[in-house]
Amino acid sequence: MRKPTAPSRTRLDDLSTGELIARGESLLSARNYRDAIDVYKLLLKREPQAEAGWRESLAAAYLERARELAGKAMHREAAVLWENIPSLCGQSPQPELYVGWLLHSGQYAKAVRVYADHAAVLTGAGELETLLAALALTGQKDVLQALPQDAPTRRQLTATQNALRAYTRGESEEAVRECLQHIPIRSPYRDLRQALAALLKLETDPAGATALVDRIPTTSPYHGLAEIVRACAAAEPLRTLPALDPPSREIAINLLGLEPRQIKLLKEWARLGAAPSDKAIFGFITANLAALDRDQARRASLALLPAYPPGLAIHVKLFGPLPPYQSQRLQALKAERDGDLQSVLHHWRACADLLAQDTADPDNRLMAALVLRHLARLLAENPPPWFVEARAEDLLADSLQLDPDDRDTYLQLAKLHQDAGNDKEYHQWVERAVKQFPDDPQVLLAAVATATARKAYKKAAGFAARVLELDPINSKARHILLNSHLAHARKQILAGKHELATRELDSAAQLERDSARSGVVEINRGLLAFTQRQRERARQWLREGTRIVGNPLLTRLRLTVEASRLRLEPSLFLRDLELGDPGKFTVDRTDLLAMVQMLGMYREEGVEDLGAALDGLVKPLKRAIKALSAEDDLLSVCECLHQGPHQKLLEYAATHALDGHPERPPFVYFQIFGRAEGNLNRVKDRDYQRLEDAHERAAATKDHRAKLLIERFLDQDLFHLPRPRPGSAPHTDMDQLGEILEQLPPPLRDRLLGELMDELPIDADNLPPEARKVFLKALLSGGGNLADFLDSSDFPLPSPDRSRRKKRRS
Amino acid sequence: MPNPFTVLGVAETDDDDTIKKAYLQQVREHPPERDADRFQTIRAAYEAIKTSRDRLSYRLFQSENPDLTGLVASALQAGPRRRPSERQLLQVLQNHLTGPK
Numbered sequence: 001m002r003k004p005t006a007p008s009r010t011r012l013d014d015l016s017t018g019e020l021i022a023r024g025e026s027l028l029s030a031r032n033y034r035d036a037i038d039v040y041k042l043l044l045k046r047e048p049q050a051e052a053g054w055r056e057s058l059a060a061a062y063l064e065r066a067r068e069l070a071g072k073a074m075h076r077e078a079a080v081l082w083e084n085i086p087s088l089c090g091q092s093p094q095p096e097l098y099v100g101w102l103l104h105s106g107q108y109a110k111a112v113r114v115y116a117d118h119a120a121v122l123t124g125a126g127e128l129e130t131l132l133a134a135l136a137l138t139g140q141k142d143v144l145q146a147l148p149q150d151a152p153t154r155r156q157l158t159a160t161q162n163a164l165r166a167y168t169r170g171e172s173e174e175a176v177r178e179c180l181q182h183i184p185i186r187s188p189y190r191d192l193r194q195a196l197a198a199l200l201k202l203e204t205d206p207a208g209a210t211a212l213v214d215r216i217p218t219t220s221p222y223h224g225l226a227e228i229v230r231a232c233a234a235a236e237p238l239r240t241l242p243a244l245d246p247p248s249r250e251i252a253i254n255l256l257g258l259e260p261r262q263i264k265l266l267k268e269w270a271r272l273g274a275a276p277s278d279k280a281i282f283g284f285i286t287a288n289l290a291a292l293d294r295d296q297a298r299r300a301s302l303a304l305l306p307a308y309p310p311g312l313a314i315h316v317k318l319f320g321p322l323p324p325y326q327s328q329r330l331q332a333l334k335a336e337r338d339g340d341l342q343s344v345l346h347h348w349r350a351c352a353d354l355l356a357q358d359t360a361d362p363d364n365r366l367m368a369a370l371v372l373r374h375l376a377r378l379l380a381e382n383p384p385p386w387f388v389e390a391r392a393e394d395l396l397a398d399s400l401q402l403d404p405d406d407r408d409t410y411l412q413l414a415k416l417h418q419d420a421g422n423d424k425e426y427h428q429w430v431e432r433a434v435k436q437f438p439d440d441p442q443v444l445l446a447a448v449a450t451a452t453a454r455k456a457y458k459k460a461a462g463f464a465a466r467v468l469e470l471d472p473i474n475s476k477a478r479h480i481l482l483n484s485h486l487a488h489a490r491k492q493i494l495a496g497k498h499e500l501a502t503r504e505l506d507s508a509a510q511l512e513r514d515s516a517r518s519g520v521v522e523i524n525r526g527l528l529a530f531t532q533r534q535r536e537r538a539r540q541w542l543r544e545g546t547r548i549v550g551n552p553l554l555t556r557l558r559l560t561v562e563a564s565r566l567r568l569e570p571s572l573f574l575r576d577l578e579l580g581d582p583g584k585f586t587v588d589r590t591d592l593l594a595m596v597q598m599l600g601m602y603r604e605e606g607v608e609d610l611g612a613a614l615d616g617l618v619k620p621l622k623r624a625i626k627a628l629s630a631e632d633d634l635l636s637v638c639e640c641l642h643q644g645p646h647q648k649l650l651e652y653a654a655t656h657a658l659d660g661h662p663e664r665p666p667f668v669y670f671q672i673f674g675r676a677e678g679n680l681n682r683v684k685d686r687d688y689q690r691l692e693d694a695h696e697r698a699a700a701t702k703d704h705r706a707k708l709l710i711e712r713f714l715d716q717d718l719f720h721l722p723r724p725r726p727g728s729a730p731h732t733d734m735d736q737l738g739e740i741l742e743q744l745p746p747p748l749r750d751r752l753l754g755e756l757m758d759e760l761p762i763d764a765d766n767l768p769p770e771a772r773k774v775f776l777k778a779l780l781s782g783g784g785n786l787a788d789f790l791d792s793s794d795f796p797l798p799s800p801d802r803s804r805r806k807k808r809r810s
Numbered sequence: 811m812p813n814p815f816t817v818l819g820v821a822e823t824d825d826d827d828t829i830k831k832a833y834l835q836q837v838r839e840h841p842p843e844r845d846a847d848r849f850q851t852i853r854a855a856y857e858a859i860k861t862s863r864d865r866l867s868y869r870l871f872q873s874e875n876p877d878l879t880g881l882v883a884s885a886l887q888a889g890p891r892r893r894p895s896e897r898q899l900l901q902v903l904q905n906h907l908t909g910p911k
Contacts (some may be wrong), residue, residue: 138904168896203891224902235848247901254892269882281878292885300876333873367866374871407817679822
């Protein structure tokens with residue numbers, strides 16, 4: 001124990017006994033055992049006959065300090081410290097700790113003596129005995145000599161050694177088990193008995209071997225053997241081998257039956273480390289080809305080439321030449337890794353061309369098609385800059401030339417054209433899909449959608465009926481057919497053909513499942529009855545419809561829309577139904593989302609101006625919107641109001657959404673759109689700026705929907721001139737226009753110029769349109785004919801009109 | 811992802827039926843309730859190569875680095891097991907006894 005420093009000792013000596021007692025207690029509480037030892041030693045020196053409490057405290061301080069030292073693997077020092085306790089304090093606390101420290105510091109003879117002396121009071125004696133037994137087994141002479149003759153550790157040593165030798169000499173399983181029987185279950189060698197049994201079992205039942213070693217505690221000296229068994233029994237031993245130390249790993253390798261060349265492979269693999277480079281992995285594969293499965297090595301090498309292109313020559317040398325398309329494929333994959341879109345496009349196209357031309361392998365055409373579809377997917381995920389000529393639609397269409405049997409590609413093409421507003425192509429692709437896959441429900445549903453879009457309701461119903469034949473529980477087809485009958489019913493009601501209308505309503509009613517009735521059939525029956533002047537019957541049906549809808553808000557909406565479709569005034573019925581004051585309706589989240597769904601369905605059916613149906617419900621809807629917080633809910637509501645449209649509610653909803661989700665691009669857009677009532681000309685400069693910022697954020701976060709919405713809104717201004725930021729110098733519209741046009745590729749520039757020219761209004765100065773066209777073209781194209789105009793007195797220079805915005809032709 | 815062909819123990823030229831049978835066999839040996847991780851690996855492997863189109867797609871677009879462990883494991887098909895020597899076992903025991911505590 002370190003001597004206290006002189007100043008500290010002097011200070012302790014200067015303290016009174018009372019002060020020392022207080023200090024001692026404080027040091028013990030603070031777990032400063034080293035200094036506590038000094039204090040209590042001094043106290044006992046002053047008053048050797050003092051109360052036992054001081055000796056107890058000193059003993060505790062010694063013991064805890066010894067534990068601290070043992071925790072730092074200073075077992076010898078810990079043992080020395082403990083030895084002070086009996087002599088100074090007259091007690092021997094936890095002798096098993098002392099024995100353990102003696103063993104760990106190699107003082108085996110002493111450990112055995114102390115163990116024998118304290119055997120009766122030792123706790124954890126079993127663990128100590130196991131430790132002593134392990135030491136005896138490894139031939140520690142001190143332990144062997146110090147062991148009493150009748151100690152189990154000595155008595156059972158020979159049997160244990162016999163079992164060990166029987167196993168390691170390769171004797172039969174029966175012979176080894178026979179030897180193990182001679183080791184008692186409670187023997188200090190019991191853990192080795194378990195380990196040897198588990199090693200035997202590895203040869204026939206690895207899973208069972210693991211169960212045996214689970215009984216060996218982690219503190220056991222045989223825990224290392226348990227780990228070897230677990231590693232060998234693991235489902236993928238190679239993943240567990242690296243965790244073993246080298247001697248254990250060597251045992252495991254032998255137990256797994258690996259050969260020298262395999263061991264060499266393992267060693268080289270271990271040398272690769274945790275995160276080898278692509279080059280290192282490639283080198284490992286090619287250097288150990290003889291040991292590896294050749295086909296797997298070839299595939300692995302090929303898989304590495306995009307990441308490690310220099311390996312190509314070696315790969316060809318080892319595995320033979322690659323087909324021509326492979327070179328392009330590898331370069332394309334490398335380009336994908338590098339994010340070089342132009343190279344990606346170039347190489348994948350080249351790959352597809354080579355595959356398509358090579359008819360030797362029947363799979364090549366299909367592979368070419370797959371490449372084109374892969375490319376289309378990449379383009380969709382990473383829209384290329386304008387100067388890159390590649391369209392997903394073209395690639396997908398080309399892929400169908402090579403492989404017409406891919407339904408999803410047809411549907412994808414249809415959707416792409418639909419999203420781009422190319423209605424004609426959208427319909428054409430669906431028709432082609434139907435021709436190719438006449439019995440595919442998904443294709444038929446797409447056909448229903450296009451037929452509905454073209455208002456060919458009978459055709460749509462035909463497709464829907466076919467879907468139901470193929471898939472009787474298809475709820476979408478059922479819904480479409482139902483709507484088709486309702487549409488016909490309305491047509492008949494408006495034509496005054498009540499009997500036919502009734503039949504259509506009966507057909508619609510049959511399609512509605514009991515569990516999914518919406519009340520729309522009943523409401524239309526009521527409206528039909530009204531047109532037949534059967535008021536009471538009308539009232540009954542309308543009330544039945546109200547009951548089924550079950551919610552005043554949705555009932556009111558349903559009735560308003562259905563009545564409007566039949567050119568009836570909704571107020572004629574609403575009063576009678578006693579739904580209450582709509583301004584006082586209680587609308588919760590469920591109701592609001594149900595409303596969104598209902599309006600969505602109406603929109604799909606082609607009902608326009610649904611916003612008007614919401615006019616009487618602004619107050620309760622605002623209250624309900626204010627209670628929403630989830631972004632998804634608010635987005636659904638805003639989308640609904642945007643398409644409704646109901647601009648006031650849209651602005652309100654978006655503003656509330658922005659409180660909880662600041663600067664989220666879709667909400668910025670919806671707020672500004674609603675505020676400006678969908679008219680870009682009414683957008684204030686500040687909001688315009690916010691829109692542009694939101695557009696940038698949408699692009700950065702890949703929010704394609706928001707980006708598209710903003711672009712379409714801004715496209716109302718054909719030449720999307722960035723407005724001057726506050727404080728910046730004003731610019732000339734014409735200059736900006738010219739700059740933008742210069743940046744466009746020539747075909748696009750000419751097209752836009754043409755459109756601009758065609759849309760020029762007559763100037764207030766009455767400048768002839770032809771003259772203005774030429775003048776403007778001159779200004780924008782670099783002033784070819786400008787001088788002629790400036791010199792002519794017939795054409796005064798018009799003043800630039802900064803407020804003019806050009807509307808894009810739809 | 812580990813090579814799906816290796817995971818399922820099938821050849822690249824095997825047909826859909828063979829691959830499905832191999833998949834079902836693997837699932838029987840490694841059901842999700844007993845070995846969830848392994849099951850996920852098997853499932854993912856099957857999804858990657860269950861049809862000829864899938865296999866061609868995998869052949870064309872797979873660009874992940876190979877699973878080296880799987881490659882080495884395939885090379886380490888077990889031969890006859892060899893029991894350790896007495897010296898080796900006692901060495902492991904000795905290391906555990908004299909190692910730091």
